[in-house]
Amino acid sequence: MNPDLAQIAPERKRPAVQLSRASVAFGQGAERVQALQPTDLHLDEGEFLALVGPSGCGKSTILKLVGGLTRPSGGEIIVGGREVAARALRVGMAFQNPTLLPWLTIEQNIMLPLKIVRPFRQDYARKKRGEYRDRVHALLADVGLEKFAGHYPWQLSGGMLQRANLCRALIHEPSLLLLDEPFGALDQFTREELWGTMQDLWIKRRPTVILVTHDLKEAGFLGTRICVMSARPGRIIDDSPVTFPRPRTVEMTFQPDFVALNQRLRERIIDARGESARKVAS
Numbered sequence: 001m002n003p004d005l006a007q008i009a010p011e012r013k014r015p016a017v018q019l020s021r022a023s024v025a026f027g028q029g030a031e032r033v034q035a036l037q038p039t040d041l042h043l044d045e046g047e048f049l050a051l052v053g054p055s056g057c058g059k060s061t062i063l064k065l066v067g068g069l070t071r072p073s074g075g076e077i078i079v080g081g082r083e084v085a086a087r088a089l090r091v092g093m094a095f096q097n098p099t100l101l102p103w104l105t106i107e108q109n110i111m112l113p114l115k116i117v118r119p120f121r122q123d124y125a126r127k128k129r130g131e132y133r134d135r136v137h138a139l140l141a142d143v144g145l146e147k148f149a150g151h152y153p154w155q156l157s158g159g160m161l162q163r164a165n166l167c168r169a170l171i172h173e174p175s176l177l178l179l180d181e182p183f184g185a186l187d188q189f190t191r192e193e194l195w196g197t198m199q200d201l202w203i204k205r206r207p208t209v210i211l212v213t214h215d216l217k218e219a220g221f222l223g224t225r226i227c228v229m230s231a232r233p234g235r236i237i238d239d240s241p242v243t244f245p246r247p248r249t250v251e252m253t254f255q256p257d258f259v260a261l262n263q264r265l266r267e268r269i270i271d272a273r274g275e276s277a278r279k280v281a282s
């Protein structure tokens with residue numbers, strides 16, 4: 001982890017995401033599942049929000065709402081000043097299992113959004129051998145994969161694949177990055193390495209990020225803010241800033257104030273799970 005502090009982008013302060021009474025229910029009649037209670041959530045540009053909560057509480061549903069992949073049953077979602085449904089969004093996404101195409105090299109995989117997403121695709125044919133390729137190589141260097149541009153996905157380890165996956169999510173310079181447990185399938189040491197990589201990328205490029213995670217340490221390491229959700233149907237029951245200085249290190253996660261934050265969040269989630277179990281039993 002070695003962010004070039006001289007290159008830290010200035011913090012941006014404009015509303016990036018606004019959920020107003022946004023709710024989601026799936027299915028009809030007896031099959032109806034209320035996944036998300038009416039929820040308000042405001043993110044400024046450049047914030048890094050970690051979303052935690054019991055399994056099935058609606059964390060991924062919030063990501064999908066913000067990314068325009070799920071329609072709200074009620075309320076409104078504004079991203080970058082416009083209603084989500086009103087336009088195609090330029091967002092980057094990464095999920096637990098990297099979805100790189102096996103027949104393309106790492107460079108070609110990362111280049112893919114530039115072939116598809118406007119306004120890049122218009123210039124793709126003209127620029128692909130020059131500027132776009134340089135951009136891919138710069139990102140690969142940022143995540144320590146500069147020597148692997150010509151490799152195929154099957155030649156890389158799980159951690160390397162997830163680094164490449166992050167590059168692909170960022171190549172079209174999205175102002176919003178949606179991450180759904182991107183490090184969940186990795187071993188603890190690789191995961192901690194990837195936290196450092198993710199932090200470096202965020203410090204340098206300052207996208208607005210929403211990270212869904214079950215790992216409270218990860219939330220505290222990466223987030224500028226952590227929201228805890230109640231059990232389904234989810235709502236936000238705790239919204240705390242995380243003010244530890246950056247760049248954060250794994251060692252910091254063992255310090256008393258970090259452990260205390262973890263412990264407090266853990267208790268909130270245990271309470272939320274208990275509440276839901278009591279509801280089911282009564």
Ligand SMILES: Nc1ncnc2c1ncn2[C@@H]1O[C@H](COP(=O)(O)OP(=O)(O)OP(=O)(O)O)[C@@H](O)[C@H]1O
Nearest residue numbers: 026027033035054055056057058059060061062232
């Ligand atoms: N397409 C769907 N149809 C019906 N129910 C759904 C659908 N998508 C999600 N759900 C339900 O909505 C609830 C919230 O799901 P969601 O995936 O947002 O939870 P989550 O907090 O991300 O869960 P986890 O932490 O286990 O990944 C869950 O009970 C889930 O079963």
